[in-house]
Amino acid sequence: xxxxxxxxxEHQLKFVVSAEADLLxxxxxxxxxxIQTAPENxxxxxxxxxxxxxxxxxxQVVEWCKIRxxxxxARLHIDLFGNKxxx
Numbered sequence: 001x002x003x004x005x006x007x008x009x010e011h012q013l014k015f016v017v018s019a020e021a022d023l024l025x026x027x028x029x030x031x032x033x034x035i036q037t038a039p040e041n042x043x044x045x046x047x048x049x050x051x052x053x054x055x056x057x058x059x060q061v062v063e064w065c066k067i068r069x070x071x072x073x074a075r076l077h078i079d080l081f082g083n084k085x086x087x
Contacts, residue, residue: 003033011041014073018047018057023064039069046075049083 005011013035015026026042029035044065046057054075065072 003035006035006037006041011037012043013037013041014043014045016045016047017061017064020064023068040071042068042070043073044070045073048075049078051079051082054078 006013015022017023017026030037030042044061046054046061048054048057058072058074062072064070
């Protein structure tokens with residue numbers, strides 16, 4: 001179903017990551033589902049609910065994105081409002 005959606009529609013695939021092992025899981029998911037998409041359609045977002053965690057992980061996530069041609073996506077709502085429901 002995911003492959004059909006990516007073939008039929010403009011899309012971005014956003015993944016939350018916290019470790020390099022997550023990248024292998026993403027790559028395996030794309031391969032198993034036979035999803036062929038432009039690298040810029042894949043976005044990585046650091047996992048975390050606190051600014052300190054997100055800011056600590058962000059530089060590594062940016063590097064992973066640069067290596068693969070993927071895009072970085074910040075959790076701006078955490079920076080602006082903290083870990084609050086409804087933001």
